[in-house]
Amino acid sequence: MRLKNITGSREVIAESVYVIHEPEKQKGNWKKQVFGNDAPIHIEIGMGKGRFITQLAEQNPDINFVGIEKYSSVLLRAVQKMEANELKNLVFIRMDAEYITDVFDRDEVDRIYLNFSDPWPKDRHAKRRLMSGNFLDRYRDIIKKDGVVEFKTDNRELFDYALLEAPAAGWEILKKTYDLHNDEYMLKGNIMTEYEERFSKMGNPICKYIIRQGEKEDKK
Helix, strand or coil: CCCCCCCCHHHHHHHCCCECCCHHHHCCCHHHHHHCCCCCEEEEECCCCCHHHHHHHHHCCCCEEEEEECCHHHHHHHHHHHHHCCCCCEEEEECCHHHHHHHCCCCCEEEEEEECCCCCCCHHHHHHCCCCHHHHHHHHHHEEEEEEEEEEECCHHHHHHHHHHHHHCCEEEEEEECCHHHCHHHHCCCCCCHHHHHHHHCCCCCEEEEEEECCCCCCC
C-alpha cells in the first residue's frame, strides 16, 4: 500500500501534546510519569488512524492506552481525533516497533494489540512481521507473565504463519478463530478497525488469535 505524504504532518506531530516525543525516557515509569496513575497499560502497535485504540480508550477509562505508529501522515489522523475529543488515558508514539524494548520495561505492559499488520509477503522479510518469533521475543521482554497479545487479520496465509510462529517462540494460543464475525464468543466486545470494516464488506473472513507467553523452548 502506497502511503500519501501529507505536507506538514511531521511538524504537527512534533508539536502535539498527545505524542510522547522521547518515549525512551519514560521506560519503567509510564504509569506515574505519563498517566499519573497505577492502571494497566495496553498498547497497539501499528495503530493506523487510531479508530480502534481511540474507541478502546473511550470505553475503558480505567486502562492506560499507548498507540504506536511509524508513519507521520497516518498518525496525524489519530492526533486530529484527539484534538476533537481529548482522552486522558491515551497517548501516541511515532516510532518503529523494532525499538519497543527501548521504550517499555520488563513487565510494564499488560496487553498488546496487532491489527491488520503489514504482511511483508516476501520470505526474506519475514522477521519484519509483527507476529514473527523475532517480535514475539521483544514482546516477551515487556509484557507481564499473564499478559496477552491479540492479533487480527484478513490475510489467511499470514494468520497461518502466525499460528506456527507463536508456539515455536514459546507462546500459548488461548483462543483462535478463522471467522471472527461469525464466532459469537470471540466477537463479544469487538471493535472494528478501518481495515476490518473495509475487508468485511468485501466478504473477507477476519481471523483472530489471543496468545499468552509460556515456556520458551531451549534451542541448544
